[in-house]
Amino acid sequence: MRGIYIHIPFCHQICHYCDFNKVFFENQPVDEYIETINKELTLLKQSGTDFTKVETVFFGGGTPTALTAKQLDRLLEIVHSHVNVDSLSEFSTEANPDELTQDKLDVLKNGQVKRLSLGVQSFDEELLKKIGRSHSPEQAIDVVNNARRTGFDNISIDLIYALPGQSQTQWKDTLDQAMALELPHYSGYSLIIEPKTVFYNLMNKGRLPLPGEDEETMMFDELINRMERAGRTQYEISNFAIPGKESIHNMIYWENDEYAGIGAGAHGYLNGVRYANIAPLKRYMEHVETAQLPRIEENTVTPQERMEEEMFLGLRKTEGVSVKHFTEKFGVSLEEKYGAVINDLIRKDLVELQENRIRLTRNGIFKGNEAFQQFLG
Incomplete structure (x- = not known):
């Protein structure tokens, strides 16, 4: 096992495109959920999983920074109790610009988190509102500056293109502002409309004006060219970095190596088995309380499937297979x-x-x- 992914399913606002397992933060058993994460990690160790070779830990969501500073501190304390954090190659968390306050930055820094992945998506205020984001372009810029002052130098931002009603001019302006930050890592994704999302329902009603395929291709081409000119190498289809700042955790996925998925709705790959955890929060927590790993689905990967995965995951990397x-x-x-x-x-x-x-x-x-x-x- 090379990596550990920990899913934090809480959000203060639900984005219109998101199909990940998530719930509104308010009135949820957040503290109890964090303690259940501890119990699942303990159960995984007791099952014989070797934690000594873990290279990366990644907090994803949902929104990990929806947690309070105190809750984040407790989550980090739990990770330190199970993993030798000093030996990690990378310790990352996703974050929303309007939630990553100074006290949370301090907690993350003190907890030895080294990499921040910020969900910026766009620097266009109108588009941010359209896609259900709660931050402003100014907040995104401010949080990058605050993170740097706190001592974080490994910062990435996510951007999305082919958004509803997005023009080439809007996309170029977002890239202008993103590149002005001179970050070591950028991710750029084309919008995918997933079932059970606000955008999926709007699309089915004919109320989602998406750019055409040619426009989407032009946006992707612009992204690649801008990154290349800025010295950010495309090392995976959607990811760009200066040498040495590639996402090690994501490389584990693309290299078809094994990792643990911890938390409600998390997915993992251990001992040749791909699995999914129970997604509903209450059911997940109740299952862990019975001292059983909260698996709802397990699939033993056949040799043929392993070879297929090696190819379609490995080809996502620009270095290939x-x-x-x-x-x-x-x-x-x-x-x-x-x-x-x-x-x-x-x-x-x-x-x-x-x-x-x-x-x-x-x-x-x-x-x-x-x-x-x-x-x-």
Whole structure:
């Protein structure tokens, strides 16, 4: 197990595009939930899971910074009791700009959190309101400056493009303001409309004016070009960083390695089994109280599935998939297993073979899903 993901499902405001497991913060058993996280980590250790090789811890949500400073402090205390934080390569948390107050920054810094991932999404005030965000562009800039003054130098922001009614001009302006912050890491995602979200319901009613496919492609192209000019290398389809500031935790996912998912609705991959935790808060907490891991779904990954995942996850990285590593990991050559598929994708200019690695071409980066699907049985 290389990483631990801890899910904090609480939010003060629900974003219109979000389909992650979340609940409104008010009137929820937040303190009890944090103690249940402690119990689940204990159960995982008792089940024989080795915590000594953990490289990363990541707080995600929901919104981890929806917690009070005192609650964050207790959560960090729990992590320190289970993990040798001094040996971690990375300790990260997601955060909302309007919730990351100075007292919370101090708690995170004292708790040895090293990396902040800020959900900025846009620097356009009108678009922020449209997508259900509660912060302003000014708050996003202020929190970056405050974090730096507190001693954080590994800061990332998330941006979303192809938003309802978003123009090329608005997107370029957001990139202008984002790049002016000169951060070491940026993530840029195209909006995906997921079921059971506000945007999904609006789309079904014909009330969601989304940019067309060509406009979306132009926005993605603008993102790549701007990052390249600023010296932020595209190391994964949606992620850009200066060398040494890549997200180590996310690389665990893309390298198809194992990690624990802790908390209500969290997903994990341990001992060759992908699993999902019980999502409803009360049911999750009640299950852990019975001294059982709160799994609602488990899938033992077959050798065929492992190879498929190795390809479609590994190809998300711009360095691609190592031919040598694939053979060592699975005991079969990449040529033998996927030679025909790879040759077809090369002909379509979706992948290329360079330096004994299979990776997406520039064209393939824009048509990644078309390439990934070819590796699925």
